[in-house]
Amino acid sequence: MKQMEKKVAFLIADGYEDSEMKNPYEAISQNGTDAVVISLEKGSKLTGKQGTISYTSHLAAEDAVASDYDAVIIPGGSSPAKLLKNKHMLKFVKDADEAGITIAAICHGPQLLAEAGLLKGKTLTSYPGIADEVKEAGGSFVDKEVVVDNNLITSRTPDDEPAFIQEIINKLGVAAY
Secondary structure (H helix, E strand, O other): OOOOOOEEEEOOOOEOOHHHHHHHHHHHHOOOOOEOOOOOOOEEEEEOOOOEEEEEEEEEEOOOOHHOOEEEEOOEEEEHHOOOOOOHHHHHHHHHOOOEEEEEOOOHHHHHHHOOOOOOEEEEEHHHHHHHHHHHOOOOOOOOOEEEEOOOEEEHHHHEEEHHHHHHHHHHOOOOO
16 A cells, blocks of 8 residues: 655745755655655745745745644744745744644744743743744743644754754655665
8 A cells, every 4th residue: 555645845935044944854755755846835936044045935934734734844944034024934833833844944944833822831942042033922942952742843053954854754754875
């Protein structure tokens, strides 16, 4: 019997941290997983903060349904600060959390989760510069390369990507990259 294909949403806007998008995206895609880019508008060309890589969004947040996905990945950079201003993006991550879907956020990614009210009582990590935001949103900040708290996976910086990606793969139950 053929295993059902997994589907993973990547939430980005312009200014994402290039490697925090590229490396998980490639690792997920290599595993035969359907990687879907969701942004503020469908068809938008989105460029990372280094300007070396761009992606075109498959869906606008207002058209995305969280229950269609097995996991949600939120790269850092300045992208999360743009996404957290969009009510559809906030609804998407709230719906994903309520459904128990894996949400993986690295660097500044937890800013979107904080704005959505999803950090209360959670233990997580992030870029150290937003540790106070994590705490103000009710989360417990720890300085580790990767932290898993139920359906939430978080990491600090691009240096932590290997552990971050491995935890996502573990949660999805797909072959290691």
